[in-house]
Amino acid sequence: MKHKIHLTIYLLLIWQLLAVAIHNDIIIPYPLVTLKRMFEMLLMPDFYQTLLMTLSHVxxxxxxSVIMAFGLAYVAYRFSIIEIYVSPVLSILQAVPNISFIILVLLWASSLQTVYVVLFLVVFPLLYNHFISGFENIGSDLEDVILLYHPPFFDKMIHVYLPLIMPNFLSGIKSSLSLGVKVAVMAEILAGLPYGVGRAINFARIQFDMIGVFSWTIWLVIMILFIDYLLDKLIRSE
Structure with missing residues (x-):
């Protein structure tokens, strides 16, 4: 924690020095001016609605994706032939730049549909990889016990396998939420969605309001760090 505080102070000092050197709010606004705007945003109802719209998409x-990835990971775990075919396809999806997904999907779908589809194409492979790793780490002794008692399918999924892969499960959700917020904002900007954080950042850019761009960006970073903090707590408690 101490190192993080020191790092934050150093970054703010560098930011302040750059702002003084350039002395142009259109390029780099001053930290205190940005901080003031951030507090002003807290008093606006639209601020919370904008954040919630983007967060709701994610x-x-x-x-x-969690439901589908968990189901597919279980099937791939039980039948290795599925894993042989699924893994290369998902690896290719992860290798495709996110902006390419957005441009391609925009040709066939609306702005909102594009955000959902692109988010799914980015988040699903990530979750699947975490889940399949969790299943593969289950020892053969535990599998023998599960086969011996032979619980009903849904009970087995929720009360047996899910707790066994819980660290991988939570880690996958943490990674997907963090990445999902970033991809959602980029998709909202490029798809021209009329609401959400992406729209707010793009509008500030068009108005040459770099204070607004910096403010929204910092609030997004704070939101992602807060989500990571909560999920880290859950992971450590497992």
Whole structure:
């Protein structure tokens, strides 16, 4: 924690020095001016609505992806032939630049659909890789016990396998939420979505309001760090 505080102070000093040297708010605004804008944003109802709209896109896609990735990871764990075919496809998806997904999907879908589809294509492979690693780490002794008691399918999924892969499960959700927020904002900007943080950042850019761009960016970083903090707590408690 001490090192993080020192790093934050150093970054603020560098930011202040650059702002003084350039002395142009259109290029780099002053930290105190940006901080003031950030506090002003807290008094605006639209600020919370904008954050919630972007966060809702991410949460919806992550929830759907968790269910699908967990199911596919289990099938691939039980039948290795599935894993042989699935892994290369998902590896290719992860290798494709996010901006390429956005441009391609925009040709066939609306702005909102593009955000959802691109988020899914980015988040799903990430979750699958975490889940399949968790399944593969289950020891053969535990598998023998599970086969011996032979619980009903859904009980086995929720009360047996899910707790066994919980560290990988939480780690996958943490990674997908952090990455999802970044990808969602980029998709909102490029897809021209009329609401969300991406729209707010793009509007500030068009208005040459770099204070607004910096303010929204810092709030996004704070939100991602807060999500990571909560999930880290859960992971350590396991």
């Amino acid at each position: 949460i919806i896609v992550v929830l759907v």
